[in-house]
Amino acid sequence: MTVLVVIACVIVFVAMMIDLASGLYKAKQRHEIRSSWGLKRTLSKFIMYEGGMLIAFGVDMLIYFSRLFELFHLTPIVGIPVMTCLVGIFLLIVEFMSISDKKTKKDFSEAGEIITKLLESKTFKDAFVKAIEVQQAQAQPQAEPLSDEVEP
Numbered sequence: 001m002t003v004l005v006v007i008a009c010v011i012v013f014v015a016m017m018i019d020l021a022s023g024l025y026k027a028k029q030r031h032e033i034r035s036s037w038g039l040k041r042t043l044s045k046f047i048m049y050e051g052g053m054l055i056a057f058g059v060d061m062l063i064y065f066s067r068l069f070e071l072f073h074l075t076p077i078v079g080i081p082v083m084t085c086l087v088g089i090f091l092l093i094v095e096f097m098s099i100s101d102k103k104t105k106k107d108f109s110e111a112g113e114i115i116t117k118l119l120e121s122k123t124f125k126d127a128f129v130k131a132i133e134v135q136q137a138q139a140q141p142q143a144e145p146l147s148d149e150v151e152p
Contacts (some may be wrong), residue, residue, distance in 0.1 A: 001064065005057045005081050008088040015095040023097045051089050057088040075112070076135035090115055119145055 020042050027034050060081040063069065069078045093111040119125075 001060065001079050001081050005060070005084050008081070008084050009050060009053050012053060012088050012091050012095075014026055015048070015092050016046060016049060019095045019098050052091070053084060054082040057081060059083045074132065076132050084097070086115070 023038075024034060027038075028057060060083045063083070064079065067078075069075065090111055097110060
């Protein structure tokens with residue numbers, strides 16, 4: 001689980017750096033002044049984003065130690081940092097929308113709405129349930145078919 005969390009944190013960090021480079025490039029194109037104040041905001045954003053990822057990891061660890069997924073018969077996703085991945089997806093959507101030249105405050109609300117719609121959509125739920133069913137079917141040992149024929 002820790003490896004997945006580290007990968008998710010690195011992906012979010014890379015997205016932040018792409019957003020920073022994009023912002024600097026756009027400011028240069030518009031002949032805007034680039035100051036240390038704007039770069040300090042990036043540091044604040046880094047602390048907020050990566051801190052949020054670590055808190056989500058803490059939630060995932062508590063879910064893992066409490067065996068909550070097993071209680072709800074979701075054994076195929078035991079050991080997967082679901083909350084960390086969801087927070088990472090949210091932050092990547094925010095960064096993507098930021099790169100596409102929208103304001104950050106609107107990005108948070110729009111990203112939240114997109115994730116809410118995704119989680120509420122019947123197609124997503126059906127796909128998620130189907131994936132769990134397939135995982136459970138693969139995890140169960142396959143019984144050999146009985147045959148009336150006797151081998152010579």
